[in-house]
Structures are given as C-alpha cells and as structure tokens.
Amino acid sequence: MSNLKQTHIVPRKTLDNIKPYSPGKPIWEVQNELGLTKVIKLASNENPLGASPKAIDAINSFVTEIHRYPDAGAKLASAAIASKLGIKAEEIIVTNGGDELISLVSEAFLEAGDEIVVPSPSFSEYEFGAHLMGARTVAVPLKEDYQYDVDALLAAVTERTKIMYICSPNNPTGTYIPAADLKRLIEALPEHVLLMVDSAYSYYASADDYTSGMEYVRAGYPVIVLQTFSKIFGLAGIRVGFGAAPEAVIRTILKVKEPFNVNALAQIAAAAAITDEEHVQASIEVNQLGREQLYEGLSELGLSYTTSMSNFVLVELGTEAKSIYDQLLAKGVIVRYGTIWGLPRHIRVTVGLPEENECFLESLKEILG
CATH class of the missing domain: 3.90.1150.10 (Aspartate Aminotransferase, domain 1)
Known part of the structure; x- marks a missing residue:
C-alpha cells in the first residue's frame, strides 16, 4: 500500500x-x-x-451497576456536597476533575479576543482554557515572596477581561491570598468580571486568615469556587471535582457540559468522601x-x-x-x-x-x- x-x-x-x-x-x-x-x-x-475508605466502600457496593449510564446531573453527589457546604444543590456543578471545570467556564464565558487575568506562576490550565477559546492571557507576577499583589491584579483588568483566576493556596508556590485581600479584590472588581477562586488545596491551609471564598458564593457574588476530590479525599484516579457558584452562573456552565461528564463510580465516591471527616x-x-x-x-x-x-x-x-x-x-x-x-x-x-x-x-x- x-x-x-x-x-x-x-x-x-x-x-x-x-x-x-x-x-x-x-x-x-x-x-x-x-x-x-x-x-x-x-x-x-x-x-x-x-483514598477515603468511605469512598472505596461506596465504589465496591456500586460496581455491579456500571453497565448503567451515570446520572447526567450528578444529583446524589451535588446534594451531598451542597449539604456539607451549606448551599443549594443548584449552586453546584460536579465535573470530571477541576480541570474540566476550568474548560467549561472558558467555553461558557470566553469569546475570541477576550482576556483572562491570572497570577504567575500558577496552574497552567487557566491559560489552556483561554487559548482554547482564542482569548488572551494577562499574567500578573506574584511578589518576590510569592504573595498576591492585589493592586497589580486590579490594574490588569480591562474592558476585555472576562475571568480572573485566584489559586489559593497557589500551585506551585503554596502561598495564599489572605481573607482581607480577597475581600478587597472582590469588592473592587468590575461587575463584568467573573472571579474563579481555585481552592483545590483548601483543606491543607492552616492560616487563621485563610478562606476558600465559599462565603462569597453564599452571598451571591459573581464568584465560582473550584474544589477537587483529587487531593485530600484521595480520588485523583477517578477524576471528580466541583464548582460552587450562584445558580445563574451554574445554569450558564451547564449549557456547555457534556451529558455524562462524570462517571458513576466517581459520583458515588464523591458523595461518600465528602462526609469522611x-x-x-x-x-x-x-x-x-x-x-x-x-x-x-x-x-x-x-x-x-x-x-x-x-x-x-x-x-x-x-x-x-x-x-x-x-x-x-x-x-x-x-x-x-x-x-x-x-x-x-x-x-x-x-x-x-x-x-x-x-x-x-x-x-x-x-x-x-
């Protein structure tokens, strides 16, 4: 041939x-x-x-059901997560790891020529999501000691800015944005900017002035908090994470979500792991x-x-x-x-x-x- x-x-x-x-x-x-x-x-x-022992038990008890399609709405996991966080299930979207949430948010909100603002150095997937949609990444360097520079972040915002990402604790530096600085940032951001607080590592943060940002979701701010089951819950191999945001933001993201994005074992494991104190x-x-x-x-x-x-x-x-x-x-x-x-x-x-x-x-x- x-x-x-x-x-x-x-x-x-x-x-x-x-x-x-x-x-x-x-x-x-x-x-x-x-x-x-x-x-x-x-x-x-x-x-x-x-992995969380409760998650392992849940998987073992459910494994004979894997010939069925997973719940497209991940209702069981959403309800368990929402109950733990004290918010409504409609304010949760369960995703195939935190990475998928970043891609979905990019697909839902970014047009070609839009801008995102990201800290630098930080997680590379924020930039990937922007490139996917033909948007531009504006990187704002952290200070010499890898602390967040709120003034520089705000100065980077333009009329084209659609999303700002804050990774706290930040990957790869391990530093975080203090609660007072996050509050100042959120209150100063223009209304057209969606803030994603990536708090994938929040459970490990021991500083008195740390916050995951979840209180801003409860208060209805245009904030989406990313969390994952890959780290403290030990479920990296089955890929499950979630976003918490006001219901209107979640409804928009759901429009670009694939029907069966999170497999059945990941859903059942997440619902169990979130309760494993x-x-x-x-x-x-x-x-x-x-x-x-x-x-x-x-x-x-x-x-x-x-x-x-x-x-x-x-x-x-x-x-x-x-x-x-x-x-x-x-x-x-x-x-x-x-x-x-x-x-x-x-x-x-x-x-x-x-x-x-x-x-x-x-x-x-x-x-x-």
Whole structure:
C-alpha cells in the first residue's frame, strides 16, 4: 500500500499557542525506564494515605451497576456536597476533575479576543482554557515572596477581561491570598468580571486568615469556587471535582457540559468522601507533620524553601536544579521540576508519608554531598 496522503486539513490557529499538559511521571514509567524496583512519587500532590475508605466502600457496593449510564446531573453527589457546604444543590456543578471545570467556564464565558487575568506562576490550565477559546492571557507576577499583589491584579483588568483566576493556596508556590485581600479584590472588581477562586488545596491551609471564598458564593457574588476530590479525599484516579457558584452562573456552565461528564463510580465516591471527616483529619495531620519534617530537613541542608499552606513545598536549588531533579529520579524519587512554571531553579515536592519524606531528604543529601 502506498504512503498515506499528506493532510491539508488546517487546525485552528489558536492551537499554535497550546502545549500539551506535562504531568508528573508515573511510578511504573520510572521503574521501566531506569530498571528500579523501589520508587516513591512526590510529584503530583496525591494523598499519601490513599483514598477515603468511605469512598472505596461506596465504589465496591456500586460496581455491579456500571453497565448503567451515570446520572447526567450528578444529583446524589451535588446534594451531598451542597449539604456539607451549606448551599443549594443548584449552586453546584460536579465535573470530571477541576480541570474540566476550568474548560467549561472558558467555553461558557470566553469569546475570541477576550482576556483572562491570572497570577504567575500558577496552574497552567487557566491559560489552556483561554487559548482554547482564542482569548488572551494577562499574567500578573506574584511578589518576590510569592504573595498576591492585589493592586497589580486590579490594574490588569480591562474592558476585555472576562475571568480572573485566584489559586489559593497557589500551585506551585503554596502561598495564599489572605481573607482581607480577597475581600478587597472582590469588592473592587468590575461587575463584568467573573472571579474563579481555585481552592483545590483548601483543606491543607492552616492560616487563621485563610478562606476558600465559599462565603462569597453564599452571598451571591459573581464568584465560582473550584474544589477537587483529587487531593485530600484521595480520588485523583477517578477524576471528580466541583464548582460552587450562584445558580445563574451554574445554569450558564451547564449549557456547555457534556451529558455524562462524570462517571458513576466517581459520583458515588464523591458523595461518600465528602462526609469522611476521619479521613480528612488524618490527612491534614500527616500533611502538617510532613511539612515540618521537610522544613527541618531542608534547613539542615541549607536550602531555601517557601512556607506552604498546601501539601507540597517549593524548594530552591539554584542553577543545578535540573541536574538534581534528574539525579533524584535516578535514585527512584520522583518530584516536579519547576521549569513548567518558569521556575528553572526550583523543584516542587509533595508531602509524603514520614518514610517517603525521609527518603527524599536522604537522597538529596547524598546528591549535594
């Protein structure tokens, strides 16, 4: 058979701006590539305690029903989440992870030529959603200590701005926007701007002046709060998250949602996990102890790090960061190299179990000599 004809199908021009998402390496891939048997993954901010036991029980009890289509409205999960948050089920949209919510919000509100305002460095999917719709991303640098600059964020808003994203705690820095600053930002934003507060890591935040932003949803502000079951609830592998927003905002987003966007097992697991207080508290405790373990070990090695309100720590390694990242990988320790966020001198390390944190620190000590 002759070679296939060269295609002349022209993709959308905006795809020139899109780079595929680069996730952390899975354990099996590192094992296969490097011939290692023991590998620890501290790259993707997963819960080291595993999934919520209540979610696992719910999945096991429901697995014989997977020949049925899932509930298109995810009513059971929406009701459980709404009950937990003290809002109406109509103010919830359940999505295929937080990533899908960002895409849906982009599809629902952005036209070609519109603008979004994002902090920098932060989660790359905000920019992806804008590019998808042919919108422009206006990046506002965080301050030198990775704190939010409310004045700079407000100064970046124009008549073309449709969405502003605030990631708090912020990925990859672990810093957050204090409640007073978020209040000032929300009250100063023009009425035509939708604010998304991405609080995927909210359960890990221990600062007295932290807020997820949910009170603004309850008060009817044009705010949508993103949360996920991938982190503290340990359900990253089945992809489920949600958005909370005033009912009018949710109705608009539902217009672009696919009918069966969240699979049945994810829905039943989310409804159970949201009630699993014991698992949440255990996860918070292991994370707080793990953060302190990393801080102490990194300080002993003379390394700079950013104090985190999340389940990861941003570590500055200097000009040798890429080499150190590669050497950690060779030792079977997977972390994230910071170049994806424009931080080539840094790595981001997920807080693991005590023995995983110790393995990382010992490996780092060996590399640094």
